[in-house]
Amino acid sequence: MTAPAAAVDLSVVIPAFDEEERLGATLDAVTGYLGESEGRWGTWEIVVADDGSTDGTRALVTDRRDPRVHLVTSARNRGKGSALRLGVAASHGRRVLITDADLASPIEELERLDKALSEGNAAAVGSRALPGATIRDRQHPLRELLGRAGNVLIRGIAVPGIRDTQCGFKLFEGDRAREAFAASAIDGYGIDVEVLRHFHRAQWQIAEVPVRWSHRPGSKIRPLDYVRVLADLTWLRARAARPADLVAVVLFLLMAAALYSGRLFDPDHRYLADSLQDQNQWEWFFAVTADNIAHLRNPLFSDLQGFPDGVNLMANTVMLGLTVPFAPLTLLAGPAVCLGVVMTLGLAATAAAWYRLIVKRVVARRGPAFVGASLAAFAPPMVSHANAHPNFVILFMIPLIVDRALRLCTGTRVVRDGIVLGLMAAYQVFLGEEPLLLAMIGMALFAAAYGVVDREAAKRSWRPLLNGLAIAAAVCLPLVVWALAWQFAGPQSYGSVPHGDNAGNSPLALLSFAERSLIAGDARRANALSLNPTEQNAFYGWPLVLLAFAVAVRLWEQALVKALAVTAAGAALLSLGPxxxxxMTDRVYPGPWAPFAKLPLFASVIEGRVAMICAPALGMLLALALQRLTAVRGRGTQYLGLLGVCLALLPLVPAPLKAVQRPATPAFFTDGAWRPYVRDGESLVPVPLPDAGNAEALHWQQRAGLGFKLPGGYFTGPWGDSRIGIYGAPPRYTSQMLRDVRYTGVIPAIGAKWRAQAKRDFAYWRAGALVVTPQPHDDALRKAVSELVGRDGKWVHGVWVWDLHQGS
Structure with a gap:
């Protein structure tokens, strides 16, 4: 039938697809209710939007011959979203009611929705989730669980504040409904959220109203539809993103790729020279985790290194939060490729996360936010760790945790935000505990400073913050307690890891430039002021320090600036160590870190790393300064200010990380020639044993498909009765002697005692064979091993081999 041309007071839009069995009763109920209440609802119409039905749905509508009930049709089945778009476009009501064909919410509930619109709202959403809602004939528990889980994700993606977006009973102001549905693009069930998002972005008030609801048999929604809804909404969010935000993300990805360009395109054969042996270690972490997952073994332990004692992987920052989900890529492409992909994407994701936080909490302008996030993610300390410390580079969870903690301070949704914060913290534990500890130090410094400068804000915030943190702890601890118990009390667990008397920064390190600075880099000075190239933990440069000081002085009236300045200064001071x-003097003073130096957890922290907290604080100060500069009218002031920013940042622009050709793996490991020499329960012993100074054997083991076990290795494990943490396996007499030969070329006098000791050590390692590869002083090593074993080795596929099954 033809729709009435004149406007009506109420339009009821019903999407339908093969609803012959249920639609008739629904139309009877709706027309009966509206017909009995003509004075209440005025003129009305019912629009049935048929979505390409193949049964008698269309005839059921046309046979009614009621001019107020009319049909619009689609040539084929496209989805609920398409049907609603078609039906709402054909409506003429001053108000538009959307209801499903099964009338799960009785038409009488229209009273509640109409009351909400009469109070000034533009939309009223029927809700099953609010107090006062009545649910009868509940769905199957699995469907209900999927619905709740999907709805939580839907709210997080697109519609904040609405607890039940998918209830099919909604009342809208007519013109606004027609505008919102006309602007929609989703053809599936996600259109409900898309339309509500349109109302939210247009700042049209939405009310959520509890209604009666009952499950009706014959539902068209299947469990997979929840996945489709989330896919639709993810696409929706990506489409709605500002072009500047997309450009920022692309630029962050290009910056990360440029940093790793030296090995990005040939990761299997390129090695980050400044990573020392860390790249070998991290590739092994990815490889062994994937192997454990593939063989359904405990991902927290392995005896492929440190044999026979093994390695406590949870105590070695194995980053299960990434190594586990990326296990398929590791198995498919290899650990070298996977590590390169993860570190590149992770660094870009970290920059994007800081960008999002700065846009949301600090400045609205995208340009200043981009510059601030770039400093936060690509500051010299981050570039230094980018050589081979993914746990200090992949920090995308930290800005999210900071943002959620700030949400708690508002006190609006303490329970929900506390739960989310707990889940985030639990995941960060499996990404890296030390970065989480440093983030907590930074947040504590910021909170203390902000509380002092804005006491009213502190009074409003402290109670919901503490309540939320308690909830977060209650959520987090059960998720991580078993892994942490394994870490601190499981096999091969250890206590603190000594890093020398003082691993703090020199004050000069805060003012100097890092080795990998493109313009001002000074390798000799940087290495003299740091532990090694991967631990250049400060090096912000004196121009940036002066600029930060000038920004703090100029914008000191802002509470945020004061808190950020105190955070940066406090972290810099703590990083000086105990x-x-x-x-240029001999005067030594106790450092601010001294009270923490012997505390549990803090005792294992390399104090110089605390200066990494400065990076996001300085980035936010820089963003605030740039936003202020863009608002200044004087061209001269703008020019001088931007010139100062450029002069401070240019010396910090990083050069690509140094990459060299990786040494070829001896054919003995790649072609399987090692197999006859190693039986079940035995190890293959490279000479000297792999350690933190030379861990290439871990790469050989990976190239051999992790088919043999190694004594020694590069990991952190216990030593002695006090179980102090050391790098590698506890030294034995034979391993120490062979290591000395490798580095000096000097062979000690080897007699009966040395041979007896070697026999005991070989037995402890359950050695099937000893292997000497081409290396410095390999002639001396070959001679020493021959004297220990009592016979010469055999040249096999590029290495010297001593088969210990022949006796010695």
Whole structure:
């Protein structure tokens, strides 16, 4: 039938697809209710939007011959979203009611929705989730669980504040409904969220109203439809993103790729020279985790290194939060490729996360936010760790945790935000505990400073914050307690890891430039002021320090600036360690870190890393300064200010990380020639044993498909009765002697005692064979091993081999 041309007071739009069995009763109920209440609802119409039905749905509508009930049709089945778009476009009501064909919410509930619109709202959403809602004839528990889980994700993606977006009973102001549905693009069930998102972005008030609801048999929604809804909404969110945000993400990805360009395109054969042996270690972590997952073994332990004692992987920052989900890529493409992909994407994701936080909490302008996020993610300390410490580079969870903690301070949704914060913290534990500890230090510094400068904000925030943190702890601890118990009390667990008397930064390190600075890099000075190239934990440069000081002075009236300045300064001071020397003098003073130096957890922290907290704080100060500069009218002031920013940042622009050709793996490991020499329960012993100074054997083991076990290795494990953490396996007499030969070329006098000791050590390692590969002083090593075993080795596929099954 033809729709009436004149406007009506109420349009009821019913999407339908093969609803012959249920639609008739629904139309009877709706027309009967509206017909009995003509004075209440005025003129009305019912629009049935048929979505390409193949049964008698269309005839059921046309046979009614009621001019107020009319049909619009689609040539084929396209989905609920398409049908609603078609039906709402054909409506003429000052108000538009959307209801499903099964009338799961009785038409009488229209009273509640109409009351909400009469109070000034533009839309009223029927809800099954609010107090006062009545649910009868509940769905199957699995469907209900899927619905709740899907709805939580839907709210997080697209519609904040609405607890039940998918209830099919909604009342809208007519013109606004027609505008929102006309602007929609989703053809599936996700259109409900898309339309509500349109109302939310247009700042049209939405009310959520509890209604009666009952499950009706014959539902068209299947469990997979929840996945489709989330896919639709993810696409929706990506489409709605600002072009500047997309450009920022692409630029972050290009910056990360440029940093890793030296090995990005040939990761199997390129090695980050400044990673020392860390790249070998991290590739092994990815490989062994994937192997454990593939063979359904405990991902927290392995005896492929440190044999026979093994390695506590949870105590070795194996990053299960990434190595587990990326296990398929590791198995498919290899650990070298996977590590390169993860570190590149992770660094870009970290920059994007800081960008999102800065846009949301600090400045609205995208340009200043981009510059601030770039400093937060690509500051010299981050570039230094980018050589081979993914746990200090892949920090995308930290800005999310900071944002959720700030949400708690508002006190609006303490329970929900506390739960989410707990889940985030639990995941970060499996990404890296030390970065989480540093983030907590930074947040504590910021909270203390902000509380002092804005006491009213502190009074409003402290109670919901503490309540939310308690909820977060209650959620987090059960998720991580078993893994942490394994870490601190499981096999091969250890206590603190000593890093020398003082691993803090020199004050000069805060003002100097890092080795990998493109313009101002000074390798000799940077290495003299740091532990090694992967631990250049400060090096912000004196121009940036001066600029930060100038920004803090100029914008000191802002509470945020004061808190950020105190956070940066406090972190810099703590990074000096338990004691520090005044440069160019012999005066040594206790450092701010001294009270924490012997505390549990803190005792294992390399104090210089605390300076990494400065990076996001300085980035946010820089974003605030740039936003202020863009608002200044004077061209001269803008020019001088931007010139100062450029002069401070240019010396920090990083050069690509140094990459070299990787040494070829001896054919003995790649072609399987090792197999006859190693039986079940035995190990293959490279000479000297792999350790933190030379861990290439871990790469050989990976190239051999992790088919043999290694004594020694590069990991952190216990030593002695006190179980102090050390790098590698506890030294044995034979391993130490062979290591000395490798580095000096000097062979000690080897007699009966040395041979007896070697026999005991070989037995402890359950050695099937000893292997000497081409390396410095390999002639001396070959001679020493021959004297220990009592016979010469055999040249096999590029290495010297001593088969210990022949006796010695």
């Amino acid at each position: 004691r520090f020397r005044i440069p």
